[in-house]
Amino acid sequence: MASTRNNANNAARTVNTRKTANKNVKKTNRKITNRKTTNRKTTNRKTTNRRAGGKTPFSPVDLKKLFPPWGSEDALNQTANKEATDIIQAVYHDINAYCNLERLAKEQAYGCQEMFSNMFVFTEGFVEREISYYMSCMESFKAEHGEFQPVTPNSRFLEFVTGLGWKMFAICSHAEAFRRGIKESSDRTWGFLLQKIQENFLSIELYAHSRALKWRNILCAYQNSPIPGLPDMKPEIETYMKWKVDHPHHTVITLDGKLKEPTYNGKLQQHINESIYEPKKWGGKKQDPTIRHKPNGSPTNVGSDCALCGSPVSCDCRLTSRAGELVELREYPDTGTGVRALTRFxxxxxxxxxxxxxxxxxxxxxxxxxxxxxxxxxxxxxxxICPHQFGNWTRYISHSCRPSTRFTIRTIGNRVVCTVDALRDILPFEEITVSYGGKYWRSKDYDCLCGHCDGSGTD
Structure with missing residues (x-):
């Protein structure tokens, strides 16, 4: 189990660039976005009474709860809960890796077809073994006692399918972390894992749907043969999720467990993979102002040394990050649409x-x-950089006076960009936040609702 969790964490980790940008580049902690973009609920500052005493005091820390005695029930639960969290974050990672590999196999990328074929065989074989073993135990018990008894040595399979359904079982079966967890985890960890999958049921279902995971393929062989003691899988196979997904970041999970599209002025906020430069909006100027070289290849006075390779001139470096594949858009109380991490950064x-x-x-x-x-x-x-209509997931990061990330202007490759850097470790299922800066809040007539300040937007 430890190796699975370590592999998942290493694979999900994004490229770590230099901790400090070049001296010629100004650092910024401000979010370059619009209040309407994040659908922020606000309170009029003029009519709001600030909390007495100014800043919100830190909540007292219960050290016994944070560090329970070794071997105690709380300590065992804490360890099991962490192990379950490691497994479920690895499930997201494995599903994403499986779908990416399938896409590359279709594009006939070198070596990917054989790798994907092997992964599919592992998944299909796991489902076949679980069902076959369950059926053999049922038949043996019936032959010995003359009656049906839905209790078998692989009762975790029975518990999962009866509690969470065939669809969720098929989705999770594509993840090596789940296949190992159902066999190797302790009973305490397994209990926490079931609870976490139940809590994130819609999230996992949407994650698989938005990445076009073909989970039905591993169940089709059994849909016409009812399995005693288990729910009929045919209705689940024939039911499709009624939600069209053009891109994973075109969907927001709402507070009431529904789905919606992120919009600005009534229009879908579209995802892009690179900032858009339209010469018409620049009076016909053809040169992108963030580019480090002219059309003829000669250098400009834009940018500084590349943050990745240190080159003083334009280079081919690009930020290769997978963070966008391991986050989701989710609605939060008071602050509206935000970004939730699905792995550990x-x-x-x-x-x-x-x-x-x-x-x-x-x-x-x-x-x-x-x-x-x-x-x-x-x-x-x-x-x-205006993200109102076109942008990526970073435009939805909400403000906090105690943020987990910051915005930094730096030079990467052939252009000047604004990156999102982690200020501290970000835990799985934690909301990713950033500070908009004092200048932002001084110009507003509404209060900050992050919960860490007196409403002024400064901790």
Whole structure:
């Protein structure tokens, strides 16, 4: 089990760039997005009474609860809960890896077809063994006692299917972490795992659906043969999730357990893989202001040394991050749409690049992309990254006065970008947050609702 969890954590870890950007690049902790983008619920500052005493005090820490005595019931539950969390985060990772490998196999990428075929055989074989072993135990018991008894040595299979259904069993069977967990985990860990899968049922179902996981393929051989003591799988196989997914980040899980699309001014907020530069909005100017070289290849005075390789001129480096594949959009009380981590990120990890439309002028509630210019001795304005209509998952990160990430302007490859960097370790299923900065809140007539301040937006 330890190796599975370590492999999942290592595979899910994003590229960790330099902890400090070049001296010529100005760091920023401000979120470059619009209040409407995050659907933030606000309270009018003029009519709100700030909490007495200013900042919210830290809650007292119960050390006995945080560090229970060794061997106690609380300590055993704490360990089992962590093991279950490691398994379920690895389930997300394994499903994502399986679907990515299937896509590459269809594209006939070198070596991927054989690898995917092997993974499918492992998954199919696991389901076949569980069902066959269950049936053989049933037949043996009936032959010996003359009656049916739904209790078998592989009762975890029975417990899972009767409690969570065939669809969830088929989805989880694609994950090596689950296949090992059902066999190797302790009873205490297994109990916590069932609870966590139940709590994240819609999340796992949507995750598999949005990545086009073909979970029905491993059940089709059994759909016309009812299995004694287990629910009929045919209705689940014939029922399809009525939700069209163009991209995983085009869906938000609401507080009441429903699904909705993220919108701005009534239009879908579309996902993009790279910021958009439209020359028409720049008066016909053809040169992207964030690019480090001119069309003829000669260098510009944009950017500084590459944060990945240190090159003083334009290079081919790109930020290869998988963080976007291991997060989901979820609605939170008070603050609206936010981002929930589905794996563990470590302090210093660069999660992704903030993307949007590159505009020549400032946009309401959106901060500009700037850099320090040593020759001029002042900040140099490059553009404004507007994520209202087009962007990626980073635009949904909500504000907190005690954030888990920050926005940093740095040079990567052939352009200047704004990255999202982890300030501390981010736990699985934790909301990812960032500080919008004091300037943002000083210009607003509503209060910060992060719960860590007096409403001023500063801790």
């Amino acid at each position: 470590q302090r210093g990890d660069t999660l992704d690049i903030f993307m949007g439309e590159l505009l020549p002028t400032s946009v309401e509630e959106v901060y500009p992309l700037q850099q320090n210019d040593d020759k001029l001795g002042k900040e140099r304005y490059l553009c404004t």
